[in-house]
Amino acid sequence: xxxxxxxxxxxxxxxxxxxxxxxxxxxxxxxxxxxxxxxxxxxxxxxxxxxxxxxxxxxxxxxxxxxxxxxxxxxxxxxxxxxxxxxxxxxxxxxxxxxxxxxxxxxxxxxxxxxxxxxxxxxxxxxxxxxxxxxxxxxxxxxxxxxxxxxxxxxxxxxxxxxxxxxxxxxxxxxxxxxxxxxxxxxxxxxxxxxxxxxxxxxxxxxxxxxxxxxxxxxxxxxxxxxxxxxxxxxxxxxxxxxx
Numbered sequence: 001x002x003x004x005x006x007x008x009x010x011x012x013x014x015x016x017x018x019x020x021x022x023x024x025x026x027x028x029x030x031x032x033x034x035x036x037x038x039x040x041x042x043x044x045x046x047x048x049x050x051x052x053x054x055x056x057x058x059x060x061x062x063x064x065x066x067x068x069x070x071x072x073x074x075x076x077x078x079x080x081x082x083x084x085x086x087x088x089x090x091x092x093x094x095x096x097x098x099x100x101x102x103x104x105x106x107x108x109x110x111x112x113x114x115x116x117x118x119x120x121x122x123x124x125x126x127x128x129x130x131x132x133x134x135x136x137x138x139x140x141x142x143x144x145x146x147x148x149x150x151x152x153x154x155x156x157x158x159x160x161x162x163x164x165x166x167x168x169x170x171x172x173x174x175x176x177x178x179x180x181x182x183x184x185x186x187x188x189x190x191x192x193x194x195x196x197x198x199x200x201x202x203x204x205x206x207x208x209x210x211x212x213x214x215x216x217x218x219x220x221x222x223x224x225x226x227x228x229x230x231x232x233x234x235x236x237x238x239x240x241x242x243x244x
Contacts, residue, residue, distance in 0.1 A: 002150030003204050005165075005174070006194040006240055007039075007050035008066070008131055013109060015055045017089075021107055022051050024088050025070065026127045047126035047170040052192065060110050063095055065235065066189035069102075069114045069175070071122045071129035078103070081115050111188065122173075130162075130173040131191070134183075135233055138176040144232050145174060147211050149193065183234045186218055192226070194240040201227065205239050213237075 012018040019038035023030050028048060032039035036055045042048030072078040082103050086092075089108035097104050101117035114132075116122070122129040135141045142161035146153050151163040151174060163174040195204040205227050209215075216230040226238040 003193040003195050007052045007192045009190050010053045011056040011188045012053050019053045061185050065134040067112045067132050069116050069129040124170040125172050128172045130175040132175045134179040135176045138178050141176050191237045195242040197242050197244045199242050
């Protein structure tokens with residue numbers, strides 16, 4: 001039994017503005033619109049992932065350990081995408097990238113993102129090439145997430161690892177990039193996973209803990225249907241209730 005990636009959850013101070021930015025950035029509609037939560041997701045049949053944007057009061061502290069890589073298909077599209085995002089409120093960001101072919105920006109709330117140079121390997125991923133997670137140990141964390149989700153490790157080196165959905169299912173990759181800085185604060189972006197409808201949430205939580213996950217307290221309180229865990233490096237993720 002393996003759980004499935006369900007969504008990327010994004011903390012936001014200005015919920016409406018950030019949802020509009022990411023809807024424009026991806027070309028995906030806002031499909032759920034409440035006062036404390038907004039959902040941006042690809043149309044039916046299109047590759048992608050759910051962006052679940054939630055209201056928080058905490059300010060952003062430091063560089064995020066989770067970000068998205070956007071996926072232009074030509075150099076002209078890359079330049080146009082950067083220009084468009086800046087027009088939507090993004091700004092250039094320096095995370096020590098030096099001379100690279102991709103462009104690092106920050107969204108209106110300072111969340112880092114990359115507009116990649118065109119790469120054939122991302123031809124089938126849709127507008128988002130990858131969800132990128134900083135890690136001290138790409139190989140070790142890749143093994144955890146592969147066992148947790150059933151995703152396939154496509155490449156692994158000392159400095160990075162890449163996972164893809166099994167069976168050639170199109171959509172973004174999960175990429176683990178080595179950094180030297182340890183995790184110090186709650187992640188402002190995190191992953192949510194979900195068991196299938198016929199599976200048992202408690203059993204799945206127990207399985208993930210046996211793989212190295214631990215309980216995490218992010219102030220979630222007692223009345224909720226999800227379970228908050230942390231991966232072996234302390235990155236929070238939620239195990240949602242079973243669903244199709």
